Amino acid sequence: MNRKQKILKEYLKANDGILHLSPTWVPRAFLNPGRRLKLVNSDIYALGKNRGGIDERWLASTTIADNGPGTPEDEGLSYIIIDPKSPKNRILLKEAIDLIGDQILGKHIIEKHKGWMVLTKFFDNMNPIPFHLHQDDIKAKDVGRLGKPEAYYFPEQLNFTYNNFPYTFFGFVPGTTREDIKKCLANWNQGDNGILNFSKAYALQPGTGWSIPPGILHAPGTLVTYEIQKASDVFAMFQSLVTGNSIEWNLVIKDVPQDKQENLDYIVDLIDWEANLDPNFKEHHFCAPKPVKKIEEMHAIGYEEHNIIYGMEEFSGKRLTVFPGQSIVNKENAAYGLIAIQGYGTIDKLPLETPTQIRYGEITNDEYFISHEKAKAGVNFTNLSKTENLVILKHFGPN
Numbered sequence: 001m002n003r004k005q006k007i008l009k010e011y012l013k014a015n016d017g018i019l020h021l022s023p024t025w026v027p028r029a030f031l032n033p034g035r036r037l038k039l040v041n042s043d044i045y046a047l048g049k050n051r052g053g054i055d056e057r058w059l060a061s062t063t064i065a066d067n068g069p070g071t072p073e074d075e076g077l078s079y080i081i082i083d084p085k086s087p088k089n090r091i092l093l094k095e096a097i098d099l100i101g102d103q104i105l106g107k108h109i110i111e112k113h114k115g116w117m118v119l120t121k122f123f124d125n126m127n128p129i130p131f132h133l134h135q136d137d138i139k140a141k142d143v144g145r146l147g148k149p150e151a152y153y154f155p156e157q158l159n160f161t162y163n164n165f166p167y168t169f170f171g172f173v174p175g176t177t178r179e180d181i182k183k184c185l186a187n188w189n190q191g192d193n194g195i196l197n198f199s200k201a202y203a204l205q206p207g208t209g210w211s212i213p214p215g216i217l218h219a220p221g222t223l224v225t226y227e228i229q230k231a232s233d234v235f236a237m238f239q240s241l242v243t244g245n246s247i248e249w250n251l252v253i254k255d256v257p258q259d260k261q262e263n264l265d266y267i268v269d270l271i272d273w274e275a276n277l278d279p280n281f282k283e284h285h286f287c288a289p290k291p292v293k294k295i296e297e298m299h300a301i302g303y304e305e306h307n308i309i310y311g312m313e314e315f316s317g318k319r320l321t322v323f324p325g326q327s328i329v330n331k332e333n334a335a336y337g338l339i340a341i342q343g344y345g346t347i348d349k350l351p352l353e354t355p356t357q358i359r360y361g362e363i364t365n366d367e368y369f370i371s372h373e374k375a376k377a378g379v380n381f382t383n384l385s386k387t388e389n390l391v392i393l394k395h396f397g398p399n
């Protein structure tokens, strides 16, 4: 056993299987930050204007942010706070899972998946994201990557204002053909390639979400989004101009094999045509919260819990609300990450608090990771407020 393994084992024991994580901020040079993630305004460009404003907070992340040249090697990765009194005393969650993954995720998960296979984040933009898709496993394999499903939930607590375009375009309207979309791709350099003329936007409702399998085109709107996705970074852009910003052709073909990069048939084959043309698209992809048990049963003991991201094999998400002054024991079958989005209290003997404002580089008490054994044994959540709910979001891996 090496020194870090020893530290981690002792830490896990002392914290009874709960890992305290620090905030992980990620800038995006090509987007305009929405300023609703509680990062103080003067720190939005803490990494330098050239690196872009911070518009994402990654949660329980073992995925490196693919932000190109000049990106620090730990960008996007979550740290475990070993000692809150000395913030430098920290270990990457990824490293911890590499070292003692059996104890964090469970032996069966390590054997089957080797690590934490999901990436969860809040993203927060002023303007919509260009219309794009993520390849499925078969197409992603052409470039040695994995396919990517994703799903969204829009927390009411973070959406106090909706920014410029709280609507998301999904899929195609009936009648759209391969030739129509090939023409849009051929017109890439002639201003707006007109692809949204073939799609339809849905108003985003705080407190609900959507699940989007690979191959479905989407242009996420401007609500703050809690997103769970498979940890993979494959995509293809299909929109050439969004709110006046040009999208370069290299973002269409980023994950297209070299010999296919001029082949429009290959590119339109990335689209799951049946799913994009589904006349009952909303029925098949919209996610209204579903109570995990009879609501009266839960209310009787001081809480309620809902599935908010569901219907996908690769990941799922829940929202737990503990009512004022109440204390509950909450069990799960697998390890999970969590973030508090309203209220304060305790998680076992540790503090659980939703911050009002966060400075770049500061630690918070809003994010934790619950190891496999602890999740099964049960976590105690206590709401210490007499007036306000304690609300947390939980992100789970496969199955």
Ligand SMILES: [Zn+2]
Residues within 6 Å of the ligand: 132, 133, 134, 150, 218
């Ligand atoms: Zn996407």
